[in-house]
Amino acid sequence: MSWLVTGGAGYIGAHVVDAFREAGLGCVVLDDLSSGVAGFVPEDVPMVRADLLDGAAVERALREHEVTGVVHLAGFKYAGVSVQRPLHTYTQNVTAMVSLLGAMDAAGVDRCVFSSSAAVYGTPPDDVVTEATPTRPESPYGESKLAGEWLLRDVARASGLRATSLRYFNVVGSGRPELYDASPHNLFPLVLSALAEGRTPVIRGTDYPTPDGTCVRDYVHVADLARSHVAAARRLEAGDAVEPVYNLGSGDGASVREIMSAVARVTGVDFTPEEADRRPGDPPRIVARGDLAARDLDWAMRHDLDDMVAGAWAAQQRAQQRVQREG
Numbered sequence: 001m002s003w004l005v006t007g008g009a010g011y012i013g014a015h016v017v018d019a020f021r022e023a024g025l026g027c028v029v030l031d032d033l034s035s036g037v038a039g040f041v042p043e044d045v046p047m048v049r050a051d052l053l054d055g056a057a058v059e060r061a062l063r064e065h066e067v068t069g070v071v072h073l074a075g076f077k078y079a080g081v082s083v084q085r086p087l088h089t090y091t092q093n094v095t096a097m098v099s100l101l102g103a104m105d106a107a108g109v110d111r112c113v114f115s116s117s118a119a120v121y122g123t124p125p126d127d128v129v130t131e132a133t134p135t136r137p138e139s140p141y142g143e144s145k146l147a148g149e150w151l152l153r154d155v156a157r158a159s160g161l162r163a164t165s166l167r168y169f170n171v172v173g174s175g176r177p178e179l180y181d182a183s184p185h186n187l188f189p190l191v192l193s194a195l196a197e198g199r200t201p202v203i204r205g206t207d208y209p210t211p212d213g214t215c216v217r218d219y220v221h222v223a224d225l226a227r228s229h230v231a232a233a234r235r236l237e238a239g240d241a242v243e244p245v246y247n248l249g250s251g252d253g254a255s256v257r258e259i260m261s262a263v264a265r266v267t268g269v270d271f272t273p274e275e276a277d278r279r280p281g282d283p284p285r286i287v288a289r290g291d292l293a294a295r296d297l298d299w300a301m302r303h304d305l306d307d308m309v310a311g312a313w314a315a316q317q318r319a320q321q322r323v324q325r326e327g
C-alpha cells in the first residue's frame with residue numbers, strides 16, 4: 001500500500017513524508033516544485049513532478065505507484081497574498097483539488113487526508129476554537145480551504161470516498177535541520193532570517209486587545225502535526241470512523257512578543273524588535289483545542305515553544321550556510 005503525498009517537497013509535506021517512512025508506510029511524492037524543494041524528498045521516496053491540474057498525469061501516477069490513499073497538502077498557502085490573487089488561489093486550491101479528486105475517482109483511490117487551515121474560522125467569536133465554532137473565513141485562502149472540505153464531503157456522499165480534513169494552526173519548527181520553512185510571509189521564518197542577516201525583527205501591531213497588545217496564535221510543531229497524518233491514514237486504511245474535520249491546535253496561545261522573547265532566549269541573540277503598524281487582516285487571537293485529534297489521531301504536543309524555535313533556528317542557519325556556500 002502506498003500513499004501519495006501532494007506537496008510532499010514542501011516544508012510541511014516533507015515532514016509528513018518523514019513521518020510515513022518512520023511508521024513504515026509507503027509513500028510517493030507528487031509536487032510541481034513551484035515552491036517545494038526537490039532535495040527535501042528522501043532519495044528512496046519516488047517523486048513525481050506534475051501539476052495537479054494535469055489530471056491525466058495524476059491518474060497515471062496513482063496507477064503506476066499503486067496508490068491506495070492521498071494526503072493532499074499541495075496548494076497556495078499565503079492568506080494575505082490571496083486577497084490580491086483570488087483567481088490564482090482558487091485555481092491552486094479548488095480547481096486543482098477537483099482535478100485530483102477526479103483522478104482519484106478514475107484510479108479507484110478512495111481515501112484522502114486533506115490539509116485544511118485555521119483560516120477557515122476567520123476571527124472566531126470563541127476564546128478557544130473547537131470544531132463546532134462557526135466557519136467564517138476572511139480571505140480567499142480561507143475560503144478555498146473551506147471549499148476543499150466541502151468538496152470532500154460532497155464526493156464522499158456521492159462515491160463513498162473516505163476522507164478527513166486537518167485544520168492546521170500555526171505550524172513551525174523543524175524535525176531535521178535540512179527542512180526549513182522558506183515562507184516569505186510568516187513570523188518564524190521572517191524573524192529568524194532577519195536575525196541571521198543582522199536585521200531587526202518587526203512586530204506587526206502592538207495595539208490589539210490582547211494582554212501585551214500583540215497577536216496571539218496557537219503554534220504547533222511540524223513533526224507533531226506530521227504524526228497525526230499517519231494516524232489519520234491508518235484509521236482510513238483500517239476502516240475506523242473519522243471526524244470530517246479535526247483542529248490541530250494546542251489549546252495554548254503565544255503572543256508575538258512572547259515569540260520574540262523565546263527567540264532571543266533560545267538563539268542567544270540579544271535584540272529589541274521594531275514595532276510597526278498592524279498587518280491588515282490579522283485576527284487578534286486564534287487558539288484551538290485539539291481534543292478530538294488527541295482522541296483519534298495520536299495528537300499531542302511533544303515539543304514545547306523552545307523546541308519549536310530551536311529546530312527552526314537550526315534549519316534556518318543551515319539554509320543560510322548553503323546560500324552563502326553557493327554564492
Ligand SMILES: O=c1ccn([C@@H]2O[C@H](COP(=O)(O)OP(=O)(O)O[C@H]3O[C@H](CO)[C@@H](O)[C@H](O)[C@H]3O)[C@@H](O)[C@H]2O)c(=O)[nH]1
Nearest residue numbers: 077117118119169185186187190202203204215256279282
Ligand atoms: O514579521 C512579522 C510577521 C508576522 N507577524 C505577526 O505574527 C503573527 C503570526 O503571523 P504568521 O506567521 O504570518 O501566521 P498567521 O497570519 O497567523 O497565518 C498562518 O497561520 C494560518 C493558520 O492560522 C495559516 O492558515 C496561514 O497559512 C499561515 O500563514 C501575526 O499576528 C502577524 O501579524 C509579525 O508581528 N511580524
